Amino acid sequence: xxxxxxxxxxxxxxxxxxxxxxxxxxxxxxxxxxxxxxxxxxxxxxxxxxxxxxxxxxxxxxxxxxxxxxxxxxxxxxxxxxxxxxxxxxxxxxxxxxxxxxxxxxxxxxxxxxxxxxxxxxxxxxxxxxxxxx
Amino acid sequence: xxxxxxxxxxxxxxxxxxxxxxxxxxxxxxxxxxxxxxxxxxxxxxxxxxxxxxxxxxxxxxxxxxxxxxxxxxxxxxxxxxxxxxxxxxxxxxxxxxxxxxxxxxxxxxxxxxxxxxxxxxxxxxxxxxxxxx
DNA sequence: TTGCAACACGTACAAATGTAATTGTACGCT
DNA sequence: AGCGTACAATTACATTTGTACGTGTTGCAA
Numbered sequence: 001x002x003x004x005x006x007x008x009x010x011x012x013x014x015x016x017x018x019x020x021x022x023x024x025x026x027x028x029x030x031x032x033x034x035x036x037x038x039x040x041x042x043x044x045x046x047x048x049x050x051x052x053x054x055x056x057x058x059x060x061x062x063x064x065x066x067x068x069x070x071x072x073x074x075x076x077x078x079x080x081x082x083x084x085x086x087x088x089x090x091x092x093x094x095x096x097x098x099x100x101x102x103x104x105x106x107x108x109x110x111x112x113x114x115x116x117x118x119x120x121x122x123x124x125x126x127x128x129x130x131x132x133x134x
Numbered sequence: 135x136x137x138x139x140x141x142x143x144x145x146x147x148x149x150x151x152x153x154x155x156x157x158x159x160x161x162x163x164x165x166x167x168x169x170x171x172x173x174x175x176x177x178x179x180x181x182x183x184x185x186x187x188x189x190x191x192x193x194x195x196x197x198x199x200x201x202x203x204x205x206x207x208x209x210x211x212x213x214x215x216x217x218x219x220x221x222x223x224x225x226x227x228x229x230x231x232x233x234x235x236x237x238x239x240x241x242x243x244x245x246x247x248x249x250x251x252x253x254x255x256x257x258x259x260x261x262x263x264x265x266x267x268x
Numbered sequence: 269t270t271g272c273a274a275c276a277c278g279t280a281c282a283a284a285t286g287t288a289a290t291t292g293t294a295c296g297c298t
Numbered sequence: 299a300g301c302g303t304a305c306a307a308t309t310a311c312a313t314t315t316g317t318a319c320g321t322g323t324t325g326c327a328a
Contacts, residue, residue: 012222012223013222016223016225036225081223082223082231082235083239085215085219086235086239088143088146089146089150089212089215091170094239095245095249098232098235099252100212100213100216101216101220101231101232102252102253102256105217105220107228107229107232107256109257109260112257112260113257114229115229115232115233116254116257118236118237119250119253123246123247123250126243
């Protein structure tokens with residue numbers, strides 16, 4: 001539950017790659033990162049080290065190769081990052097952001113359908129549970 | 135449409151305050167900022183200067199007091215910040231973020247109702263306009 | 269007219285971030 | 299045995315961010 005300091009841009013890119021391929025060697029992570037953007041191998045090395053220092057990854061030596069594994073799960077990191085953003089941009093109120101996302105960035109049909117169902121579910125839940133404060 | 139570099143945490147706090155009170159003196163902005171968090175007066179001054187350097191604010195001297203005004207509108211800054219976040223966290227797909235926001239952070243009844251209507255509107259629009267790819 | 273409170277403006281500086289180059293070392297090929 | 303290659307580990311360094319201090323100036327109160 002500790003809200004570790006949010007990951008920076010570069011750290012996040014590497015963390016995302018690591019989540020995808022973990023456990024993996026630096027090289028494998030590097031390859032994954034490069035599917036999206038150019039970044040030197042050693043830079044990835046650095047980020048992985050920093051991620052480990054911050055507790056978001058762990059590693060062990062397998063022979064002469066270091067194997068990194070994701071540690072904090074994506075959901076956790078994403079949650080705190082998003083929370084921070086919502087606080088910063090909207091003073092904690094997430095509705096404007098949701099509105100913005102739905103309006104400004106395309107969401108396809110199936111996405112919309114999913115969201116509608118999600119909202120309907122929440123609405124029925126809310127009408128049952130007599131809303132007890134915010 | 136230039137996607138200026140996203141504002142940092144501190145810059146964003148000051149920018150938000152400025153948007154609220156603009157045009158305003160440093161002192162007024164400072165007071166607004168302090169409604170949410172403690173920050174030294176001179177620090178606010180610095181941030182305002184940096185915001186101006188980045189083109190997010192403008193200022194003029196009124197007598198011996200400098201008056202700052204917001205320049206880029208909130209929507210613009212918010213858009214690029216959010217875009218960057220979505221790219222970083224979800225590789226550009228905004229649906230997961232929306233899902234996360236709706237599920238994890240409470241949205242009240244009226245908010246839900248608004249969202250449902252928004253989604254229904256988009257759904258009907260989409261079924262009319264034969265989707266012509268992104 | 270003198271000093272102070274209030275402010276602008278320049279300067280400072282450590283930590284975090286982005287991005288590597290270098291150096292050391294072991295593996296396997298020739 | 300010697301060499302290139304693939305890594306790990308160390309070190310580097312410019313930029314950005316967070317946070318502020320000090321210095322100079324000026325309108326105002328005494």
